[in-house]
Amino acid sequence: MEVGAHERELAMEALDAHRRAGRLERGEHAERCSTASRATSRAELxxxxxxxxxxHPDLPAPQAPAAGRRVTGTPAAPEMPELPELVAPTGATIARHAGLISLLTPAVAALLFAVxxxxxxxxxxxxxxxxxxxxVISHRHER
Structure with a gap:
């Protein structure tokens, strides 16, 4: 049974509890957390x-595939909801015109100073x- 990020996080939280309780040394805790972060199956966790x-991590129960669905080696990616284009129009506009804004800012400051x-x-x-x-805004919108 394949696991996702949520199950890996649950495992690392349980490992953190064992570290706090003194059952795991720092190095062993780090090694197990590293293994948990790369785990792809329930058995590995x-x-x-x-x-x-x-x-132990409270992993969700495995779900049986729906009737009539074929099980393949890789699960289908969850569908992303359609988002309107106007999610962050101001930030995206600033990111697109970052060079121009940076170039004009000193000129605008000088003009205001003179006025x-x-x-x-x-x-x-x-x-x-x-x-x-x-x-900062440009960096956030590069992704």
Missing amino acids: EALFTDLPEP SGGRFPWIFILVPIVIAGVA
């Missing part, structure tokens, strides 16, 4: 707890803040 008392008659020199502090914000 259960093998990590054969020499340990409770708690204010030089009364607000702190306006130039906003230049690196705006550029850093644009960089």
Whole structure:
């Protein structure tokens, strides 16, 4: 029976409990967690707890395939819900125009400084803040 990320996380949480209880040394805990993070079957996860008392991971019961469905070697990927294109329009727009925004920010600051008659020199502090914000937003939307 294949396992997913949720089952691997349950196993690592149980291993953490054994580490806190002093049943596993740091190195052995790290090795078992590494094995759990790469596990692809229920048997691999259960093998990590054969020499340990409770708690064991509370893995969900295996589900039988639906009638009429063929079981193959790899499970079908869950369907992603259709999302509207307007999920994050502002962030995506900023990411697309990051270079232009970064280029124009100092010019806009200089213009505002000149229009204010030089009364607000702190306006130039906003230049690196705006550029850093644009960089963060662009990085989040590169994925």
